[in-house]
Amino acid sequence: GAVVSQHPSRVICKSGTSVKIECRSLDFQATTMFWYRQFPKKSLMLMATSNEGSKATYEQGVEKDKFLINHASLTLSTLTVTSAHPEDSSFYICSAKRTSGKMETQYFGPGTRLLVL
């Protein structure tokens, strides 16, 4: 079946540094990818929709200059957390949308655990 990978799986960084997270669709092309943040109550918050070859669409309240998204190819989207602070520590999950005929399916990655010290 379809597989979406994320790298790294976990990262620890110092406050003020930037961290890049990669999301790859391994066996299908995805023109649309999504970035989520998982909160302690397990809910997933959609941060942004990443569209290949164009600018990402950010949800209300998400700082686009802080969370940089680049969808440079049909199989790769990156999320860069710039000038990370401890409150950015979280579990970041990406997903990729696969379209087959009229059917759309969203496949989720394993997540990246970010800890900012």
Place this chain on the structure above:
Amino acid sequence: GQNIDQPTEMTATEGAIVQINCTYQTSGFNGLFWYQQHAGEAPTFLSYNVLDGLEEKGRFSSFLSRSKGYSYLLLKELQMKDSASYLCAVMDSNYQLIWGAGTKLIIKP
């Protein structure tokens, strides 16, 4: 390898009960999640099971058997708004989420 299996699609009648099964094979286990996702929206958290047994939350219940690698989501008194995809996800020993492909639930009047 790691694997999560759940049915691709299920159909049920408004007012009835439906059970969505999820079986998993993962390297380690740190809990199982159920999410509901309506088309075009972000998944909504429904439940989290880490111990065996049944967890009830209103019309929704979730069951876990770790020895069998099995969980189910039970939806009672189905409403039309319950038509959605239901995602099963397991957190493995590395605290990574392994996702099922989702079960599309169609509710008929």
